[in-house]
Amino acid sequence: MNKISxxxxxxxRIIDFQRTLISVYKQINDIDEVIIVIGPNDIESFNLAIQYKGLNDNFKVIQIQKASVVNALNCGLLKSTKDIICLTDDDIVLPEGWAKRIKEGFLNDPKMGAFGGPDKLTDKNLDSKYGYNPVKEVGVFKWNTMVGNHHLGIIKSPSEVDVLKGVNLSFKREALKSMCIDSFLEFKGAEQCWEIDLAQRIQANGFKIIYDNDNFLYHFISQRESYDKRGDIFSELNYNKTLNINYVYAKFRPLYEIxxxxxxxxxxxxxxxxxxxxAFFMIKKNGLKVVYLPFKNCIPIYLGLFGGFKKRFKKK
Structure with a gap:
């Protein structure tokens, strides 16, 4: 079939969302199904989405009751019907030929389970905001860390990787098997680490994950909700990130990495x-309470590891 959802x-984020929909509509002939999942009490986005639904039957609109990316994606996955699933954000612009390149990529490599590429961080004129200098590695696990850099290109491209960024992530339905994101990772806002879980499941099912410089899109830096401030070291979001990263590591990674x-x-x-x-070097800026953070983080570390190992051993 080789059709895209x-x-x-x-x-x-109505301004960003409108810009995204304009770029999607320009290549609607190559996107067979657009599933828009709108958070609670967002009337502006709902009305805009309904307008596009009226223009083309390929658009489907879902409104949910919880402001959570994991919950939103799971609702979208349940409604999807095509054999290639593409995930993205509401603050992107798709370049010309994006969907066509994805279809060709999966057609040319039957063992490829997931396909991604750079999200070029840009301003309103689609000019690069942080430069675009290729790096050696993107989205791979090392014994001491996981390399990110997904917004940059990679010197050897296309290349097999371990993780793709959720803003530009496509996968075959048959590669994931269970069409949902692990609900353990659900919190609120833009939860982190769900892409790691998704990619590791695809690898575990025997498929390759490919990152290609040519499979890029433009990504704007948008305003986040008040509970979604990633720069605040005392935020709930960082507690959730610690919980999630320990969970996915315990679930999939070798013991020495854990x-x-x-x-x-x-x-x-x-x-x-x-x-x-x-923490001791951060006392001057953040006060003495920063010293307690490593001990406070022991709770999500333990809960994440416990949950991940439980799921790991249950699979065996």
Whole structure:
């Protein structure tokens, strides 16, 4: 069949959403089904989506009662009917030929289960905001970390990777088998790490994950809701990220990677999620309460690991 279902979750970003729909509509002949999932009490986005539904029967509109990306995507996946599923955000612009390239990619490589590429961070003129210099690696696991860099190109392209970014992620229905994202990862807002879980499941089913520089889209930096501030080290969102990353590692990754993740989180950490050592250097800026963060993070680390190992052993 080689037909595409495109799923777009959106919540109260009407200007960005309108720009996204304009670019989608321009290649609607190559996108066989557009499923728009709208968060609660977002009347503006709902009315706009209904207008496009009136223009073309390929558009479907769903309104949900919880502001959660995982919940929105799961609702969209349940409604999807085509054999290629494409996931994206409401603050992107699709370049010409995007959908056609995805169809050709899956047609040319039957063992490819998922296909992605760069999300070029841009401004309103579609000019690169942070540059676009190719790097050596994108979306791969190392013994001591997971390399991101998905918004950049990769020197060797196309290339087989471990993880794709959710804003530009397409996969074959047969590669995922169970058409849902693990509900353990659900929280609120733009939850993180669900792409890792999705990609690892596709790999576990024996399919390749391919990243290709030519399979890019434009990605705007949009305003987030008040509970979705990723730069706030004390936010609930960072608690959820810690929970989720430990869960997906315990569920899929080798034990030595899991042990190093625990060590790194507790003793070193990052600017957003500091460990004991880093926290002491952040006291001047954030106050003494920052010292308690590594110990507070022990709770989501434990809960994530416990849940992940439970799911891991249940599969065997």
């Amino acid at each position: 495109l799923i777009i979750p959106t919540y109260k 042990f190093f993740l625990i060590f790194k989180q507790f003793f070193i950490g990052s600017k957003i999620q500091p460990g004991i050592i880093r």
